[in-house]
Amino acid sequence: MDLTKRPRRLRRTQAVRSLVRETSLRVDDLIYPMFVTEGERIREPIDSMPGQFRFSVDALVAECREICDLGIPAVNLFGYSVEKDDMATKSYDADGLIQRAIRAIKAAVPQLCLQTDVALDPYTNHGHDGLVVDGEIVNDESVEVLCKMALSHAEAGVDWVAPSDMMDGRVGGIRRALDGAGFANVGILAYSAKYASCFYGPFRGALESAPKKGDKKTYQMDPANGREAVKEILLDIEEGADVVMVKPALAYLDVIAAVKAACDVPVAAYNVSGEFGMVIAAAERGWVDREQAIMEVLTGIKRAGADMILTYFAKEVAGLLD
Numbered sequence: 001m002d003l004t005k006r007p008r009r010l011r012r013t014q015a016v017r018s019l020v021r022e023t024s025l026r027v028d029d030l031i032y033p034m035f036v037t038e039g040e041r042i043r044e045p046i047d048s049m050p051g052q053f054r055f056s057v058d059a060l061v062a063e064c065r066e067i068c069d070l071g072i073p074a075v076n077l078f079g080y081s082v083e084k085d086d087m088a089t090k091s092y093d094a095d096g097l098i099q100r101a102i103r104a105i106k107a108a109v110p111q112l113c114l115q116t117d118v119a120l121d122p123y124t125n126h127g128h129d130g131l132v133v134d135g136e137i138v139n140d141e142s143v144e145v146l147c148k149m150a151l152s153h154a155e156a157g158v159d160w161v162a163p164s165d166m167m168d169g170r171v172g173g174i175r176r177a178l179d180g181a182g183f184a185n186v187g188i189l190a191y192s193a194k195y196a197s198c199f200y201g202p203f204r205g206a207l208e209s210a211p212k213k214g215d216k217k218t219y220q221m222d223p224a225n226g227r228e229a230v231k232e233i234l235l236d237i238e239e240g241a242d243v244v245m246v247k248p249a250l251a252y253l254d255v256i257a258a259v260k261a262a263c264d265v266p267v268a269a270y271n272v273s274g275e276f277g278m279v280i281a282a283a284e285r286g287w288v289d290r291e292q293a294i295m296e297v298l299t300g301i302k303r304a305g306a307d308m309i310l311t312y313f314a315k316e317v318a319g320l321l322d
């Protein structure tokens with residue numbers, strides 16, 4: 001054939017492919033989500049998330065040391081065995097599980113970027129991310145509690161708070177609360193475009209945090225909407241978000257790309273528990289190669305525009321990249 005252009009020339013050898021590779025996944029891109037439980041020396045396997053554990057604070061500190069040694073720059077904490085009530089009062093307890101975990105990790109591994117989830121679902125007896133009044137998830141009252149929660153994490157020494165609740169105005173509320181108390185250096189990683197997704201299933205199993213009644217569709221976004229994600233992102237940036245997030249990642253790669261194009265702050269994506277589970281299940285059946293699937297998925301999320309990725313594969317990937 002008489003071809004002047006032969007794209008295959010740039011795929012001929014490993015060396016050439018590495019020269020022209022547009023996207024590379026680095027260990028520096030990873031944030032490891034972790035689950036905290038009460039007790040001591042506990043490293044309890046999570047049924048719905050093979051290879052993931054609930055750690056007591058002492059075991060969590062040891063794990064964080066390991067994570068830091070692997071070069072993973074950040075972890076994001078979720079609380080498991082916490083007391084629940086209808087006002088989520090334990091969410092802002094200065095001596096609460098997460099607050100104690102923050103202090104312990106910061107004392108032992110201060111160089112790790114420590115992030116915490118800010119939402120009420122582990123702390124409410126109904127399992128919603130906000131307070132419920134007459135069957136409705138109320139916004140402004142919920143934001144007040146979220147601000148107290150974020151502040152209690154800042155007082156314990158957290159680097160970034162990560163509000164995942166999707167209430168309106170919570171980023172601005174939290175920014176004001178932090179600044180007013182002298183925590184101008186505490187960052188906000190906003191779950192700005194968080195969809196009402198079935199892919200959180202294994203996570204809700206891990207935390208036993210599934211809503212007792214109803215679903216989260218009055219606050220989390222409709223999976224059918226893309227432009228609305230850009231609206232949410234721009235609002236959160238206006239309110240003071242340092243980093244914005246799209247969650248889940250895989251069914252929302254177009255959203256990640258649109259968000260990246262629409263703003264000038266770093267973009268995070270959350271490779272959520274159900275996405276993690278799909279790779280594991282398919283690999284267990286021999287349908288895909290586990291390591292290749294993990295790398296392909298995470299590279300795809302980066303190519304779409306994510307600057308950082310929350311993933312349960314973080315430790316494994318650090319090993320693969322090494």
Ligand code: PBG
Pocket residue numbers: 117119120121129164165199200201202203204216271272273274
């Ligand atoms: C809670 C929260 C959820 C996740 C992160 N924070 C679940 C939910 O909104 O129901 C999901 C993470 C995952 O599935 O890996 N606000």
